[in-house]
Amino acid sequence: MLDTVFELPNAEWPYSQILMRMALGLSLGLLIGLERERRRKEAGVRTFGFIGLLGTMGGALGHGFGLLAVTVTGMLALLLNWSSLRSQQGTELTTAAAMLVTAMAGVLCGQGHTLTPAAVMVSATALLAWKERLADFSMGVSESEVRSALLLAILAIVIYPALPIGPVGPWGLVEPRAAWITVILIAGIGFFNYVLWKLYGTRGAELSGFFGGLVNSNFTVIEVAARVRELGESFSGTAYRSIVLATSAMLARNGTLLLLLAPAALVGAMLPLLLMFSMAAVLVAISQLLRRSTVGVAPEMQMELPFSLGQALKYGAIFLMLHIVGALTQRQFGDAGFYFVSVVGGLLSSASAVAAAATLATQGAVSPEVAGVGAVLASFTSMAFSLSFVLRSGNGGLIRRVVLAVALIAAAGSLGLALNSQLRPWVAPFTQDLKPVHP
Incomplete structure (x- = not known):
């Protein structure tokens, strides 16, 4: 033998x-x-x-x-x-x-x-x-962070395979696996970027703003606005760049969700999201060129864990609500009803609203183009909601600059939506070739 x-x-x-x-x-x-x-x-x-x-x-x-x-x-x-x-x-x-x-x-x-x-x-x-970097990181990991990572693994590896496949319920509006994989995806992105944020710390407000925006852009804007009230005008320039970078990170995260959940929907939203992201990058670059020699103090952003059981339930509840309401309104009122739900969903969670739009597109409830427009509208609403926190800072110079930046970013997105309608005959063959991937 x-x-x-x-x-x-x-x-x-x-x-x-x-x-x-x-x-x-x-x-x-x-x-x-x-x-x-x-x-x-x-x-x-x-x-x-x-x-x-x-x-x-x-x-x-x-x-x-x-x-x-x-x-x-x-x-x-x-x-x-x-x-x-x-x-x-x-x-x-x-x-x-x-x-x-x-x-x-x-x-x-x-x-x-x-x-x-x-x-x-x-x-x-x-x-x-990376021996030293990994050793330093592991020594700084708290017990609560380890529990959060284990909980994420349990939700992804243990619970997800046990969920039923396909829609359930009398009207077939709920797909447990689709809802759960969306929760895992959003939480996983947040947890990964939380790890990056912890590795790099607060070396700069801009870096913290970008990583914080990937986790939760509204929370990042709240923290930066609070620092402006504490530090005054000397920090307004750095705060402005942090807020714009947080917005660009939110746009990148929403585009990533569309890419992973419904690539065909991303084709319809790519141009608006890309123009908005590019406008934000240009505004940050201009601010960097014009900034004074005093950079300011980096904010000590005490971010909570990006993943916990309560947060998972919140994401799941928002996603299911937007998914069901979006499907029902689309059946009753057409695309206009779905757009309305996307706008309202952006106030609650733009990530959940985008994920719900992508899932509806993969199920055929809405067209990929409509889902892409809904994702862009949810991003618009999220930017407007973040702007409300800046208005509470009481810093007139920062308010004017952020209002102008949000207006320019929104204008770039609106231009992208307008161009999409003109380019739709050329884009349609690409969306047909992208098969929806069911989880």
Whole structure:
């Protein structure tokens, strides 16, 4: 039996193909070896290069030889740790794990895979290179943040598969899986950007404003407006850029939701969202060029966790309400009724309103073009709602600048909607080719 498993293949190998596999395995081994060499580890560039070649040859020879290559690499890792312990330098568990990953990636290269082993090795190298950053981040993670991450995983991995597939109820207005995956998607985007915000901290009000806008633009504007009341005119320029960046982040987030949930709807909303985002970027760039030498103090934004059970229920309730009301009003009053619900939904949560519009488009309740327009209208309403918080700051200069910025961004979006109506005959073939993806 063993003779059959480890029997060498008799077929001639294509030289160029095998050479490419060997080159890829060697390159990936050298990549992670450079990182280990930089940290002055015993196993460096040459060792990891040999491991990459060993795994590639094992994968090319067959499953048995691939398993043998991984086993030999494991023995080398044991020898490395034994030698390190004898010299009283501690264990090399991370390097040993990296050696095994390199061997497995080499086996994949030998079997003809390209993107998968490359992605694995780049990720592994990043984990090694970001040792200090990841350690600092993990030490700063609170217990409540860990619970939030676990709750998000439970909702996505445990509860979602147990939900019924397809619409339920007498009128078929509710799709539990569609509602739940929207909750997970919105919360996941917020949680990811919360992690980025925590990594970079408050190095600048603009950076905090953008990351905060990805999580919750209204909350960010409230925080910035409060700092203006505390710090006065010296902070108004920085506050202006933070608010505009938060608005641009909200637009980018809404466009991402359309892309993930209903790509055909994004085609109809892409031009307005792109023009609004570009206008916001231009306004920030102009403000950066004209700002004074005194940048101001970055606001200490005490953001709450972007994901909790209460927030998940809020997103789910708003989404279901907008989804049901939007479908009913569209049936009774046509597209105008759906647009009205989108405008009102932007006051509650623009992300939920956009997700509801995208889901209705995938179900065929509204056309992709109408869903795209509804998403843009919800973004308009969200900007107007954020503006109301700026008006409470009492800073006349900031109010005038933000009002002008919101007006220009809204005008750019209106121009995009007008151009969409003219370009619809050319855009229609693209929307027909994009099949809706049901969760």
